[in-house]
Amino acid sequence: MSNHDHANLREELVRWIPNLRAFALSLTQSAQHSDDLVQDTLVKALSNLDKFQQGTNLRAWLFTILRNSFYNDIRYKKYHQTAPLDDVDPVNLEFRATQDKYIEFKDVLKGLGGLVPEQREAIILIAAEGLSYEEAAVVCNCPVGTVKSRLSRARQRLEEYVNGDKLLPEQVQ
Amino acid sequence: MNETEKREGETRVPAQQAQQPQPSNALNDHIQSPRMLSEISENAGKDCLPRPGGSVDGEPQNTGSAASGAFDEARFTAGVVKLYEALLKEPIPDEMIRLVDQLGKQERE
Numbered sequence: 001m002s003n004h005d006h007a008n009l010r011e012e013l014v015r016w017i018p019n020l021r022a023f024a025l026s027l028t029q030s031a032q033h034s035d036d037l038v039q040d041t042l043v044k045a046l047s048n049l050d051k052f053q054q055g056t057n058l059r060a061w062l063f064t065i066l067r068n069s070f071y072n073d074i075r076y077k078k079y080h081q082t083a084p085l086d087d088v089d090p091v092n093l094e095f096r097a098t099q100d101k102y103i104e105f106k107d108v109l110k111g112l113g114g115l116v117p118e119q120r121e122a123i124i125l126i127a128a129e130g131l132s133y134e135e136a137a138v139v140c141n142c143p144v145g146t147v148k149s150r151l152s153r154a155r156q157r158l159e160e161y162v163n164g165d166k167l168l169p170e171q172v173q
Numbered sequence: 174m175n176e177t178e179k180r181e182g183e184t185r186v187p188a189q190q191a192q193q194p195q196p197s198n199a200l201n202d203h204i205q206s207p208r209m210l211s212e213i214s215e216n217a218g219k220d221c222l223p224r225p226g227g228s229v230d231g232e233p234q235n236t237g238s239a240a241s242g243a244f245d246e247a248r249f250t251a252g253v254v255k256l257y258e259a260l261l262k263e264p265i266p267d268e269m270i271r272l273v274d275q276l277g278k279q280e281r282e
Binding site: 007010017018019021022026035039042043047049105107109112124127128155158162 | 243244246249250252253254255256257259260261262263265266268269270272273276277280281
């Protein structure tokens with residue numbers, strides 16, 4: 001890969017930073033953690049530009065790096081030390097937007113906070129980011145059927161919360 | 174990675190995405206209306222439960238408001254998309270730009 005190719009990739013990579021930040025925030029539910037995650041992703045991506053296959057999907061590649069970093073963080077309990085994966089507490093939600101925006105999106109944040117990260121990422125990648133099932137499966141390193149079933153379970157879980165069959169995490173004692 | 178080139182016919186991206194770079198495989202030619210989770214889930218159309226306020230024949234209705242207490246799937250999905258669009262509009266922190274420049278400089282040296 002030539003220096004020119006590297007420069008072009010770096011330029012393209014910078015343009016995906018907003019998407020990386022949004023995806024990271026969706027996963028982590030923490031503004032500080034999400035920016036740490038994006039920076040970590042940028043370092044890893046830029047250090048491994050030679051491994052990126054030209055002509056393939058840079059966004060999916062970046063998202064895969066970010067996602068792997070996130071789950072490594074969880075695994076090593078660097079963040080969310082005591083929170084199990086399926087019980088991220090919405091009370092701890094940090095949102096970098098204004099208070100007005102927080103209120104506007106409170107229900108959505110609360111709903112997303114009630115999902116396990118795997119379900120959240122499925123919703124974000126497909127409904128918000130617009131990836132195909134196949135692309136999302138590549139990012140999540142799982143079969144397409146697993147992505148679909150995570151979406152289905154996410155929907156079921158949201159419905160259970162709203163119907164009161166399950167308590168939202170903040171109500172769990 | 175070639176698998177990432179494939180796509181389903183109906184996926185969507187937020188409006189802001191249209192301003193994003195067009196990666197090599199041009200991901201941004203999706204339809205523009207948000208899809209509900211039931212549409213994008215494996216059991217679309219099969220696992221819809223009757224909601225309070227739904228029709229008597231059990232047809233699921235997604236038009237209820239939050240006040241009804243039912244899970245309003247369309248509203249939630251639209252909210253997710255709107256939230257995501259708001260996040261995408263946020264400026265890139267200077268420190269991230271500096272980081273990329275710095276790593277690029279190191280590489281050239």
